[in-house]
Amino acid sequence: MYVGVEGAYASVNSVATPSGARKTSETTDVPALRAMIGYQFNKNLALELGYFATDDFKQSGTVPGTSATYDAKADAKGADLAVVYKFTEFVPGLFLKAGATYSKVSASATARVNGAAIASASDSVSGTGYLVGLGYEFTVSQNLGARLGYTRYEKLGGENDNKLNMFSVGLKYQF
Numbered sequence: 001m002y003v004g005v006e007g008a009y010a011s012v013n014s015v016a017t018p019s020g021a022r023k024t025s026e027t028t029d030v031p032a033l034r035a036m037i038g039y040q041f042n043k044n045l046a047l048e049l050g051y052f053a054t055d056d057f058k059q060s061g062t063v064p065g066t067s068a069t070y071d072a073k074a075d076a077k078g079a080d081l082a083v084v085y086k087f088t089e090f091v092p093g094l095f096l097k098a099g100a101t102y103s104k105v106s107a108s109a110t111a112r113v114n115g116a117a118i119a120s121a122s123d124s125v126s127g128t129g130y131l132v133g134l135g136y137e138f139t140v141s142q143n144l145g146a147r148l149g150y151t152r153y154e155k156l157g158g159e160n161d162n163k164l165n166m167f168s169v170g171l172k173y174q175f
Contacts, residue, residue: 001039006147006170008032008052012163015059015074018109023061030055032166038084040174046084048097052166053077068118070111076156076164078103080131093137097151101129105157127158137172145172 010032017023032055038048056073063070082099108122135149147170156162 002172002174004036004170004172006034006168008166008168010054011165015057021061021063023059025060027058043088044086048082048084050080068113072109074107076105095135097133099131103156125157129155143174
């Protein structure tokens with residue numbers, strides 16, 4: 001049995017731009033956190049349950065031909081369950097993982113004219129998706145390990161277009 005925590009750099013290709021608008025700035029790379037608990041069946045195979053949360057991805061823009069502007073933000077939170085295969089022969093420490101996710105993507109937007117808010121909206125989607133990843137684990141002590149990893153989350157919130165790349169650094173404590 002083990003527990004761990006990872007700090008991450010989460011990246012998306014872009015935030016959806018509202019219809020008829022033109023984006024002027026966008027934040028597609030944000031910090032994220034992931035906590036995990038796992039069970040090591042043998043030296044190669046583990047089952048890992050994780051919970052992840054990102055900071056806000058942001059976008060600002062204008063509506064051409066008007067004085068209207070908008071600000072939008074979105075974040076993702078969810079749980080993942082993955083099978084982790086750790087190589088022990090050729091490249092000790094290298095691991096691959098694949099699994100399923102259940103996540104929620106929440107978004108909100110505010111429209112302004114001359115700086116005054118005239119409308120706001122928020123929405124969220126939840127659903128299942130999947131993940132694939134790889135990484136390297138270093139032994140720090142008998143019970144403590146350090147990890148570097150990359151995970152690709154597909155279909156966040158159950159939506160085909162929602163994809164997330166997560167580059168992480170973490171610690172894992174083995175009981």
